[in-house]
Amino acid sequence: QLRLVESGGGLVQPGGSLRLACAAPDATLTNYALGWFRQAPGKEREKVSCIGSRGETTYYSDSVKGRFSISRDDAKSTVYLQMNNLKPEDTADYYCVAGGIWCAEHAFPEDFRGQGTQVTVAT
Numbered sequence: 001q002l003r004l005v006e007s008g009g010g011l012v013q014p015g016g017s018l019r020l021a022c023a024a025p026d027a028t029l030t031n032y033a034l035g036w037f038r039q040a041p042g043k044e045r046e047k048v049s050c051i052g053s054r055g056e057t058t059y060y061s062d063s064v065k066g067r068f069s070i071s072r073d074d075a076k077s078t079v080y081l082q083m084n085n086l087k088p089e090d091t092a093d094y095y096c097v098a099g100g101i102w103c104a105e106h107a108f109p110e111d112f113r114g115q116g117t118q119v120t121v122a123t
Helices: none
Strands: 006-008 010-012 018-023 033-039 046-051 058-060 070-071 077-081 090-101 119-122
Touching: 006 090, 010 090, 018 033, 018 090, 033 070, 033 077, 046 070, 046 077, 046 090, 058 070
Parallel strands: 010 119
Antiparallel strands: 006 018, 018 077, 033 046, 033 090, 046 058, 070 077, 090 119
């Protein structure tokens, strides 16, 4: 079992930025594709972004493209989600996921999931 721990969520004003981090304290993430999905109350889960195991491919949902950026630091067993120009509709619980080696909308990592971190965008 791969343990994933998210951090970096919080309250931010519209237009602001947050950086989420997801670490694997007990393992290396080198061989996994990594990603983030989010879920807002009453809404379906949304695949936000992912990155391939070698970092060579990335995916972003249309709703975050151009505003969010995913990166990975395998030396620290950590994946990041830089979120800029945040909007109220970005408010959700954000979950880190890991699995497989590929990253694409139709091949989204989902074998392991963290506990989530809450992001609230409001004035």
